[in-house]
Amino acid sequence: MHDSTVANCILVTFLGDASMTAQDRARVVELWIRVAEECRGLGNFCSLHTILSALQSPAIARLQDTWGQVSRESSRTWKKWVRREKRVSRELLVQEATSVLKTAERARQGAQERQRQQGVVPSLVTFFHSLELLDATMEDYVE
The missing domain is CATH 1.10.287 (Helix Hairpins)
Structure with missing residues (x-):
């Protein structure tokens, strides 16, 4: 699977269902952060980078209510990865x-x-x- 296909899949999990609330999307962010952690643990840095890039895309990054409801632990992990990236x-x-x-x-x-x-x-x-x-x-x- 190409990186763009994976990134598009990630976008669809956020934006594919119009009935999702900010809290629902925050749980999806946390899920993708856990997936990224697993990729890092497995040494799959290409997928890790793809997930980070997708989560930083304008369509997801501008969801301020969503990011405001992400757990502190996931938020800390996310910020650490973005700085490192x-x-x-x-x-x-x-x-x-x-x-x-x-x-x-x-x-x-x-x-x-x-x-x-x-x-x-x-x-x-x-x-x-x-x-x-x-x-x-x-x-x-x-x-």
Whole structure:
């Protein structure tokens, strides 16, 4: 099953029945958090990530009455995972961006050498793309 299929299944458990109350949906949140805990225990991080992503989707995240009725224990577990997920995602992005920048730097150096021989102005598109990617994903720490 594809991740999008699983995520859609999770969405349907929340939104498929219009007669569900916020309390009913809170029990569903708690159920999915328990499923995510089991996935983590089994080392199935792909499914864990899919569940976390689905629960963070706008359709579910905006259900404030529902999230307000989730048990404290489940809520604490959820918040801990979201913080960890953001940190890991940021670290992976930085690693990827660093790799892209190193590759681009090597390519630029080679291209610069060729351009010196040919008299061509170098392109900055690769650098701007990498900087734009970093800017879009990194948090601002300056107020």
